[in-house]
Amino acid sequence: MTFPETRLTLIRRLSGGGSDTDWRDFLDDYWPPLCAFAMRWGGLSLADAEDVAAETLQAIVKNQLLSRWQAHRAARLRTLLCSVARNVISNRARVEKGRNRILRGLAQGSEDDLPPSIWPSPEPSEEQEDTFYRAWIDDLLDRCVQSLLADLHRVGKGDYFRVLYGRLCEDLSLPEVAHMLQIPTATAENYYKAATKRLASELERAVRQHVHKYCSEGSEDDEFRAEWTQLSAYLQEHGGIENAVRSCHQRMASGEQPSRDSKTLADTAAILIATAGQPLVAWA
Numbered sequence: 057m058t059f060p061e062t063r064l065t066l067i068r069r070l071s072g073g074g075s076d077t078d079w080r081d082f083l084d085d086y087w088p089p090l091c092a093f094a095m096r097w098g099g100l101s102l103a104d105a106e107d108v109a110a111e112t113l114q115a116i117v118k119n120q121l122l123s124r125w126q127a128h129r130a131a132r133l134r135t136l137l138c139s140v141a142r143n144v145i146s147n148r149a150r151v152e153k154g155r156n157r158i159l160r161g162l163a164q165g166s167e168d169d170l171p172p173s174i175w176p177s178p179e180p181s182e183e184q185e186d187t188f189y190r191a192w193i194d195d196l197l198d199r200c201v202q203s204l205l206a207d208l209h210r211v212g213k214g215d216y217f218r219v220l221y222g223r224l225c226e227d228l229s230l231p232e233v234a235h236m237l238q239i240p241t242a243t244a245e246n247y248y249k250a251a252t253k254r255l256a257s258e259l260e261r262a263v264r265q266h267v268h269k270y271c272s273e274g275s276e277d278d279e280f281r282a283e284w285t286q287l288s289a290y291l292q293e294h295g296g297i298e299n300a301v302r303s304c305h306q307r308m309a310s311g312e313q314p315s316r317d318s319k320t321l322a323d324t325a326a327i328l329i330a331t332a333g334q335p336l337v338a339w340a
Contacts, residue, residue, distance in 0.1 A: 066269035067133070071123035079328050083113070085266065087321050088198075090141055091314035092191035097184060098145040102312055106320040108148065112141040113324055117331045131179075133270055138180045138188040193290060194307065195314075196266070200258045201304045204251070207258075219244050220251040224298055225305040256297060263287060 069078045090112055094105035116122060116136070125136050180188070208217045215237055222233035234244035267280045291297055307313055315321070 065271060065273075067122065067126055067271075071126040073332050076329055079332065080325060081269070083321060083325055083328070084316060085269070086113075086137060086192075087316065087324075088195040088314040089188065089192040090137060092194065093138065093141055093188045094145060095312070095314075096191065097142070097187050098149075100145075102314065103320075104148075105314070106318060108141060108144050109314075110320055110324040110327075111144045112137065114327055114331070115140055115144065117328050129272055134188055134192060135180060135185060138185055141188070142180055142184055189286075189290075193287065194303070196262055197259070197300045198304050198307065198313075200255060200262050201301060203262075204255050204258050208251070208254075215239065216247045216251045216254075219247040220255075220301065221305075223248055224301045252297060255301070259287075259297070260284065 066078060066081055069075065070082055074082075087109055090109035091102065091105040094100050094108040095102065098105070098108065100108065121136060121140070125133060205217050208214055218237060219230070219233050222228045222236065223230060228236070230244045230248060231241045234241040237244065239247075263283050264280050267283055268276055271279045291300060294300070295302075
Protein backbone atom coordinates (compact mmCIF):
# COMPACT_ATOMS: atom_id res chain seq x y z
CA MET A 57 0.00 0.00 0.00
CA THR A 58 1.37 3.43 -0.95
CA PHE A 59 -0.01 6.92 -0.68
CA PRO A 60 -0.29 9.12 -3.79
CA GLU A 61 2.18 12.01 -3.84
CA THR A 62 -0.47 14.60 -4.58
CA ARG A 63 0.69 17.01 -1.87
CA LEU A 64 3.67 17.71 0.32
CA THR A 65 4.14 15.46 3.32
CA LEU A 66 2.92 16.83 6.64
CA ILE A 67 6.42 17.54 7.93
CA ARG A 68 7.30 19.58 4.84
CA ARG A 69 4.12 21.62 5.17
CA LEU A 70 4.82 22.25 8.85
CA SER A 71 8.39 23.27 8.02
CA GLY A 72 6.94 25.88 5.68
CA GLY A 73 4.51 27.25 8.27
CA GLY A 74 1.70 24.71 7.93
CA SER A 75 -2.04 25.20 8.10
CA ASP A 76 -4.43 25.04 11.02
CA THR A 77 -5.26 21.45 10.08
CA ASP A 78 -1.58 20.51 9.76
CA TRP A 79 -0.74 21.64 13.30
CA ARG A 80 -3.76 19.82 14.71
CA ASP A 81 -2.65 16.67 12.89
CA PHE A 82 0.85 17.01 14.33
CA LEU A 83 -0.52 17.51 17.85
CA ASP A 84 -2.81 14.53 17.43
CA ASP A 85 0.24 12.39 16.66
CA TYR A 86 2.62 13.62 19.33
CA TRP A 87 0.70 15.15 22.24
CA PRO A 88 -0.06 11.83 24.02
CA PRO A 89 3.49 10.41 23.61
CA LEU A 90 5.02 13.64 24.92
CA CYS A 91 2.73 13.59 27.97
CA ALA A 92 3.39 9.90 28.61
CA PHE A 93 7.16 10.42 28.32
CA ALA A 94 7.04 13.28 30.84
CA MET A 95 5.01 11.15 33.26
CA ARG A 96 7.33 8.16 32.97
CA TRP A 97 10.73 9.83 32.72
CA GLY A 98 10.04 12.89 34.83
CA GLY A 99 7.78 11.16 37.36
CA LEU A 100 5.20 13.90 36.82
CA SER A 101 1.46 14.02 37.31
CA LEU A 102 -0.71 14.14 34.19
CA ALA A 103 -1.34 17.87 34.69
CA ASP A 104 2.38 18.66 35.00
CA ALA A 105 3.16 16.35 32.07
CA GLU A 106 0.72 18.31 29.91
CA ASP A 107 2.56 21.51 30.86
CA VAL A 108 5.84 19.89 29.79
CA ALA A 109 4.32 18.81 26.47
CA ALA A 110 3.02 22.34 25.89
CA GLU A 111 6.40 23.93 26.70
CA THR A 112 8.17 21.40 24.47
CA LEU A 113 5.98 22.09 21.45
CA GLN A 114 6.09 25.84 21.93
CA ALA A 115 9.91 25.73 22.08
CA ILE A 116 10.01 23.65 18.89
CA VAL A 117 7.82 26.12 17.01
CA LYS A 118 9.39 29.27 18.45
CA ASN A 119 12.88 28.10 17.48
CA GLN A 120 11.78 26.69 14.11
CA LEU A 121 13.21 23.29 15.02
CA LEU A 122 10.95 21.40 12.63
CA SER A 123 12.29 23.22 9.58
CA ARG A 124 15.85 22.80 10.86
CA TRP A 125 15.23 19.09 11.41
CA GLN A 126 13.62 18.75 7.99
CA ALA A 127 16.67 20.32 6.37
CA HIS A 128 19.22 17.99 7.97
CA ARG A 129 17.44 14.90 9.40
CA ALA A 130 20.47 13.83 11.44
CA ALA A 131 18.13 11.73 13.62
CA ARG A 132 14.51 10.70 13.80
CA LEU A 133 11.86 13.27 14.67
CA ARG A 134 11.19 11.34 17.88
CA THR A 135 14.78 12.04 18.94
CA LEU A 136 14.23 15.78 18.54
CA LEU A 137 10.99 15.70 20.52
CA CYS A 138 12.57 13.55 23.23
CA SER A 139 15.59 15.86 23.50
CA VAL A 140 13.52 19.04 23.88
CA ALA A 141 11.10 17.40 26.32
CA ARG A 142 13.98 16.10 28.41
CA ASN A 143 15.48 19.59 28.60
CA VAL A 144 12.14 21.07 29.64
CA ILE A 145 11.88 18.48 32.42
CA SER A 146 15.48 19.25 33.47
CA ASN A 147 14.80 22.98 33.61
CA ARG A 148 11.70 22.45 35.69
CA ALA A 149 13.68 20.21 38.05
CA ARG A 150 16.37 22.87 38.49
CA VAL A 151 13.78 25.56 39.20
CA GLU A 152 12.02 23.31 41.71
CA LYS A 153 15.31 22.44 43.36
CA GLY A 154 16.20 26.11 43.70
CA ARG A 155 12.79 26.92 45.12
CA ASN A 156 13.08 24.14 47.68
CA ARG A 157 16.51 25.38 48.75
CA ILE A 158 15.12 28.85 49.38
CA LEU A 159 12.20 27.47 51.33
CA ARG A 160 14.55 25.40 53.45
CA GLY A 161 16.75 28.42 54.02
CA LEU A 162 19.82 26.81 52.46
CA ALA A 163 22.47 29.21 51.32
CA GLN A 164 24.26 26.89 48.91
CA GLY A 165 23.81 23.62 47.13
CA SER A 166 25.37 21.43 44.46
CA GLU A 167 23.91 20.33 41.16
CA ASP A 168 25.30 16.93 42.01
CA ASP A 169 22.33 16.50 44.36
CA LEU A 170 20.04 15.88 41.39
CA PRO A 171 19.84 12.42 39.82
CA PRO A 172 22.31 12.32 36.89
CA SER A 173 19.55 11.21 34.52
CA ILE A 174 17.73 14.52 34.88
CA TRP A 175 20.55 16.67 33.53
CA PRO A 176 20.60 17.39 29.79
CA SER A 177 23.26 16.02 27.50
CA PRO A 178 23.87 16.82 23.81
CA GLU A 179 21.67 13.89 22.78
CA PRO A 180 19.05 11.88 24.67
CA SER A 181 20.40 8.77 26.32
CA GLU A 182 19.43 5.39 24.90
CA GLU A 183 17.20 4.85 27.92
CA GLN A 184 15.44 8.17 27.36
CA GLU A 185 14.89 7.42 23.68
CA ASP A 186 13.57 3.96 24.57
CA THR A 187 11.14 5.53 27.03
CA PHE A 188 9.88 7.96 24.40
CA TYR A 189 9.60 5.18 21.83
CA ARG A 190 7.51 3.08 24.22
CA ALA A 191 5.24 6.07 24.83
CA TRP A 192 4.83 6.56 21.07
CA ILE A 193 4.16 2.87 20.43
CA ASP A 194 1.67 2.64 23.31
CA ASP A 195 -0.34 5.51 21.87
CA LEU A 196 -0.21 4.00 18.38
CA LEU A 197 -1.43 0.66 19.73
CA ASP A 198 -4.20 2.31 21.75
CA ARG A 199 -5.46 4.08 18.65
CA CYS A 200 -5.35 0.88 16.60
CA VAL A 201 -7.29 -1.07 19.22
CA GLN A 202 -9.93 1.66 19.38
CA SER A 203 -10.10 1.76 15.58
CA LEU A 204 -10.50 -2.02 15.43
CA LEU A 205 -13.33 -1.90 17.96
CA ALA A 206 -15.16 0.80 15.99
CA ASP A 207 -14.64 -0.97 12.66
CA LEU A 208 -15.88 -4.35 13.90
CA HIS A 209 -18.97 -2.85 15.50
CA ARG A 210 -19.69 -0.84 12.36
CA VAL A 211 -19.84 -3.98 10.21
CA GLY A 212 -21.81 -5.99 12.75
CA LYS A 213 -18.89 -8.09 14.00
CA GLY A 214 -18.80 -6.93 17.59
CA ASP A 215 -18.42 -10.51 18.81
CA TYR A 216 -15.01 -10.66 17.15
CA PHE A 217 -13.79 -7.96 19.51
CA ARG A 218 -15.66 -9.43 22.47
CA VAL A 219 -13.79 -12.70 21.96
CA LEU A 220 -10.47 -10.85 21.73
CA TYR A 221 -11.26 -8.79 24.81
CA GLY A 222 -12.50 -11.72 26.87
CA ARG A 223 -9.48 -13.84 26.04
CA LEU A 224 -6.80 -11.20 26.58
CA CYS A 225 -8.24 -8.63 28.98
CA GLU A 226 -10.39 -10.85 31.21
CA ASP A 227 -8.03 -13.84 30.98
CA LEU A 228 -10.81 -16.23 29.96
CA SER A 229 -10.23 -19.35 27.91
CA LEU A 230 -11.78 -19.46 24.46
CA PRO A 231 -14.30 -22.12 25.56
CA GLU A 232 -15.32 -19.82 28.43
CA VAL A 233 -15.72 -16.87 26.07
CA ALA A 234 -17.69 -19.04 23.65
CA HIS A 235 -20.02 -20.12 26.47
CA MET A 236 -20.63 -16.51 27.54
CA LEU A 237 -21.40 -15.43 23.98
CA GLN A 238 -23.39 -18.59 23.27
CA ILE A 239 -21.35 -19.53 20.20
CA PRO A 240 -19.41 -22.72 19.36
CA THR A 241 -15.82 -22.86 20.60
CA ALA A 242 -14.58 -23.32 17.05
CA THR A 243 -16.35 -20.10 16.09
CA ALA A 244 -14.72 -18.27 18.99
CA GLU A 245 -11.33 -19.55 17.86
CA ASN A 246 -11.97 -18.29 14.33
CA TYR A 247 -13.14 -14.90 15.64
CA TYR A 248 -10.02 -14.61 17.79
CA LYS A 249 -7.68 -15.37 14.90
CA ALA A 250 -9.53 -12.98 12.60
CA ALA A 251 -9.50 -10.17 15.18
CA THR A 252 -5.78 -10.46 15.90
CA LYS A 253 -5.05 -10.56 12.16
CA ARG A 254 -7.14 -7.43 11.59
CA LEU A 255 -5.39 -5.69 14.46
CA ALA A 256 -1.99 -6.49 12.93
CA SER A 257 -3.20 -5.09 9.61
CA GLU A 258 -4.51 -1.96 11.32
CA LEU A 259 -1.18 -1.49 13.04
CA GLU A 260 0.71 -1.85 9.76
CA ARG A 261 -1.60 0.68 8.12
CA ALA A 262 -1.09 3.14 10.99
CA VAL A 263 2.70 2.85 10.83
CA ARG A 264 2.75 3.38 7.07
CA GLN A 265 0.44 6.37 7.38
CA HIS A 266 2.68 7.88 10.05
CA VAL A 267 5.79 7.35 7.95
CA HIS A 268 4.08 8.96 4.97
CA LYS A 269 3.46 12.11 7.01
CA TYR A 270 7.02 12.57 8.20
CA CYS A 271 9.31 10.82 5.69
CA SER A 272 11.81 12.54 3.45
CA GLU A 273 11.18 12.63 -0.28
CA GLY A 274 11.69 9.27 -1.97
CA SER A 275 12.39 7.39 1.27
CA GLU A 276 8.91 6.25 2.31
CA ASP A 277 9.38 2.54 1.63
CA ASP A 278 12.78 2.38 3.32
CA GLU A 279 11.56 4.33 6.35
CA PHE A 280 8.48 2.15 6.61
CA ARG A 281 10.55 -1.03 6.56
CA ALA A 282 12.82 0.38 9.29
CA GLU A 283 9.87 1.40 11.47
CA TRP A 284 8.03 -1.89 10.93
CA THR A 285 11.14 -3.93 11.71
CA GLN A 286 11.71 -1.96 14.92
CA LEU A 287 8.07 -2.30 15.95
CA SER A 288 8.03 -6.03 15.22
CA ALA A 289 11.13 -6.52 17.35
CA TYR A 290 9.57 -4.44 20.14
CA LEU A 291 6.37 -6.46 20.13
CA GLN A 292 8.27 -9.74 20.07
CA GLU A 293 10.33 -8.60 23.05
CA HIS A 294 7.23 -7.51 24.99
CA GLY A 295 4.88 -10.47 24.57
CA GLY A 296 3.53 -9.95 21.08
CA ILE A 297 0.40 -8.21 19.91
CA GLU A 298 -1.67 -10.13 22.48
CA ASN A 299 0.20 -8.54 25.38
CA ALA A 300 -0.09 -5.18 23.64
CA VAL A 301 -3.88 -5.47 23.83
CA ARG A 302 -3.68 -6.33 27.54
CA SER A 303 -1.45 -3.33 28.18
CA CYS A 304 -3.84 -1.10 26.24
CA HIS A 305 -6.71 -2.24 28.44
CA GLN A 306 -4.68 -1.59 31.60
CA ARG A 307 -3.75 1.93 30.49
CA MET A 308 -7.35 2.80 29.68
CA ALA A 309 -8.53 1.38 33.00
CA SER A 310 -5.94 3.41 34.94
CA GLY A 311 -7.65 6.73 34.18
CA GLU A 312 -4.25 8.44 33.81
CA GLN A 313 -4.18 8.49 30.04
CA PRO A 314 -3.17 11.69 28.21
CA SER A 315 -6.26 13.04 26.49
CA ARG A 316 -6.67 14.60 23.07
CA ASP A 317 -9.62 16.51 24.50
CA SER A 318 -7.74 18.36 27.27
CA LYS A 319 -7.95 22.13 27.65
CA THR A 320 -4.16 22.33 27.77
CA LEU A 321 -3.96 20.73 24.33
CA ALA A 322 -6.56 23.12 22.94
CA ASP A 323 -4.66 26.10 24.39
CA THR A 324 -1.38 24.76 23.00
CA ALA A 325 -2.92 24.34 19.56
CA ALA A 326 -4.03 27.97 19.62
CA ILE A 327 -0.54 29.15 20.60
CA LEU A 328 1.24 27.06 17.97
CA ILE A 329 -1.11 28.14 15.20
CA ALA A 330 -0.76 31.80 16.20
CA THR A 331 3.03 31.51 16.45
CA ALA A 332 3.19 29.92 13.01
CA GLY A 333 1.18 32.86 11.66
CA GLN A 334 -1.97 30.92 10.82
CA PRO A 335 -5.58 32.10 11.30
CA LEU A 336 -7.05 30.76 14.53
CA VAL A 337 -9.93 28.29 14.28
CA ALA A 338 -11.71 26.78 17.30
CA TRP A 339 -10.34 23.39 18.36
CA ALA A 340 -12.86 20.71 17.39
